[in-house]
Amino acid sequence: MSGDDRQSELAREHKERQARRAAGENAKGRRNTLIGGGVALVLVAGGVIAATTLLGGGDDDAKKVAATSSPSPSSSASSEPEPSMTPKTGPISCTYTKDTQDVPKKFVGFPPKKPGDSLKIKTMTVVTNRGDIVIQVDPKFTPCTVNSMNFLAKKNFYDNTKCHRLVVPENSGLFLLQCGDALAKADGKNPTDGQGTAGYVYGDEAAGAMPYTRGVVFLTQPTDAQGQNSSQFAISMSDENTQLDPAYSILGTVTSGLEIIDKASKEGFIVNPDDITGDGGSTAPKNPFIIKDVKMSTK
Numbered sequence: 410m411s412g413d414d415r416q417s418e419l420a421r422e423h424k425e426r427q428a429r430r431a432a433g434e435n436a437k438g439r440r441n442t443l444i445g446g447g448v449a450l451v452l453v454a455g456g457v458i459a460a461t462t463l464l465g466g467g468d469d470d471a472k473k474v475a476a477t478s479s480p481s482p483s484s485s486a487s488s489e490p491e492p493s494m495t496p497k498t499g500p501i502s503c504t505y506t507k508d509t510q511d512v513p514k515k516f517v518g519f520p521p522k523k524p525g526d527s528l529k530i531k532t533m534t535v536v537t538n539r540g541d542i543v544i545q546v547d548p549k550f551t552p553c554t555v556n557s558m559n560f561l562a563k564k565n566f567y568d569n570t571k572c573h574r575l576v577v578p579e580n581s582g583l584f585l586l587q588c589g590d591a592l593a594k595a596d597g598k599n600p601t602d603g604q605g606t607a608g609y610v611y612g613d614e615a616a617g618a619m620p621y622t623r624g625v626v627f628l629t630q631p632t633d634a635q636g637q638n639s640s641q642f643a644i645s646m647s648d649e650n651t652q653l654d655p656a657y658s659i660l661g662t663v664t665s666g667l668e669i670i671d672k673a674s675k676e677g678f679i680v681n682p683d684d685i686t687g688d689g690g691s692t693a694p695k696n697p698f699i700i701k702d703v704k705m706s707t708k
Contacts, residue, residue, distance in 0.1 A: 503553035516608030520560035542666030589641035597679035602690025606639035617655025
């Protein structure tokens, strides 16, 4: 059997495992997993909300980020509150608590409760071995998220870490790159890839405030939990990702650098058949995608 045939077979087996888990064969909580192929997907509710309302415009890809779905009759009747688009004002205090889950952790301390200078940050640049990815952020809406990222960047938390999950339509029906597990090996062998955290968790901000279209960056957390954000984030690479459950906190939108992820996606992925989460880090980029540094800027 050729290498390509083996990869295809592993991808097929992986999708079958996902479908079985979605049907209830394995109901265990999973750390930092995302919804994959075979799982019932929920459309974003709340009508038409332009991404530029929350985080401003960017390049042609980022400018396309806008909600296009309208609430269905069932969602309109729901008692669930719509995502808040109101900037946070007045004194802001963030709550970061110890992550008590039995998962790999790289703890570098807790971020400060008061965002302080983090409220002035406008861009987050992810420096990788393939080029820079520039993300526009807006702490008026997500002060504690930006504060956490700023803290981890200053602590060099992300330096020399590997993006552990490349999701493409061929393996999961979605298209995104997931990073931020500082202990991930992204080698197709490490069973705990996708579980790692910064040793603390914090609440959701602007979760579902915009659909996860191409260029949107959001935090990842267990699919069956809320308020469990930590260090991991994902970059959406397709407008089809709007069907993700609107449970993930928004970090920002990419203004440049999506093309380097597009290129990586064409180079293939490694299937990890022993990934104990079933989906968290099971498809790493075939050629390493390494974060060399993360820089936060007020410009």
